[in-house]
Amino acid sequence: MSCTVAIPNSPATRIPVTNSLLCKSASFSSSSPSRKSSESLTLTKFPSFTFSSLSSSSQLKILLIEKSSPETISLNRNSSECSTSAPISTSPTVSKRKRPARLDIPVVSTNFGNFPRTPTAAADFVEVEGNEYSVCCKRGRRGAMEDRYSALVNLQGDSKQGIFGVFDGHGGPKAAEFAAEHLNKNIMDELVRRNDEDVVEALRNGYLKTDTEFLSEEFRGGSCCVTALIRNGDLVVSNAGDCRAVVSRGGIAEALTSDHKPSRKDEKDRIESSGGYVDCSNGVWRIQGSLAVSRGIGDRYLKQWVIAEPETRVVELNPELEFLVLASDGLWDKVSNQEVVDAARPLCCTGISKPQPLLASKKLIDLAVSQGSVDDICVMIIQLQQFW
Known part of the structure; x- marks a missing residue:
């Protein structure tokens, strides 16, 4: 017979995130030497995280991820050792992982388009x-x-x-x-x-x-x-x-x-004749209230x-x-x-x-x-x- 025990107060996990770090799903296994060889301890429902669309100017952040649902621990015992009528009084101990060392990400200059790769070709x-x-x-x-x-x-x-x-x-x-x-x-x-x-x-x-x-x-x-x-x-x-x-x-x-520009009469007429509109907001003429060039x-x-x-x-x-x-x-x-x-x-x-x-x-x-x-x-x- 197998029993399932829910652990409601699982510790939060802190994961350092940078624009070059991709966090993948993780799994852990644990066993206790005092248990019989027939016992196995499996940690399930560990969430998987993927971070994307981080801007290149993002500083190193610490993201606190709280698990949305309690993790479950499945213990396999002989039928004679486990009964549905009697609760299990002991809780298995899951060893904590050490926080990863803080990453030192160097700042790298970017070359834009066809700009030459010279010392003066900085992004700005x-x-x-x-x-x-x-x-x-x-x-x-x-x-x-x-x-x-x-x-x-x-x-x-x-x-x-x-x-x-x-x-x-x-x-x-x-x-x-x-x-x-x-x-x-x-x-x-x-x-x-x-x-x-x-x-x-x-x-x-x-x-x-x-x-x-x-x-x-x-x-x-x-x-x-x-x-x-x-x-x-x-x-x-x-x-x-x-x-x-x-x-x-x-x-x-x-x-x-x-x-x-949309303010040019011939351009304004062309836009309006094709079903668009041109309006002025804060002194700037725009197509469809959006773009200032035509x-x-x-x-x-x-x-x-x-x-x-x-x-x-x-x-x-x-x-x-x-x-x-x-x-x-x-x-x-x-x-x-x-x-x-x-x-x-x-x-x-x-x-x-x-x-x-x-x-x-x-x-x-x-x-x-x-x-x-x-x-x-x-x-x-x-x-x-x-x-x-």
């Missing part, structure tokens, strides 16, 4: 300098860095060709990372397929293909994009969202893109209204065009187009002995922060004289 700051372009990215105060960039130079072995991009993610960095990795390649594939004919259509299809590919991955979030293609003596600038391209034409700022890569749950089709402008390169600034809205929301050109030009124009576009990028970020920007900021300056 990136800087890269080349002959044709320089870029500087700084994390804002709202959360993890969501801005990304991309640059391809010497296209098909031609030093006078290149393609560049700045990407501002929202709802996480996945869309910006994906666009930085795939958009430029998709655009170039479209150009090759068309034998360099109809560059505007090639840009359009490159954006739309990247959007379709990203949506098929079932990632969340979206990204605004601005790209600059320099090819065959032309500067071709495209955008979807509120990342912006501004060129210095002899010291005069000229915006080559127009921000895609075009971009991703945003699957708003895809009916947030389209990936870019607007494109083609400008012939000439000596008047000194440098091009591609940047996310963390810069443009606080600094005007002309202020950007005025601040960067003394360090970028060809009249000085040694241009310092990277220093100019840093200066623009500092200017935006000093004027109240708390958003991520990515600034790329392209020296157009290198492509004449």
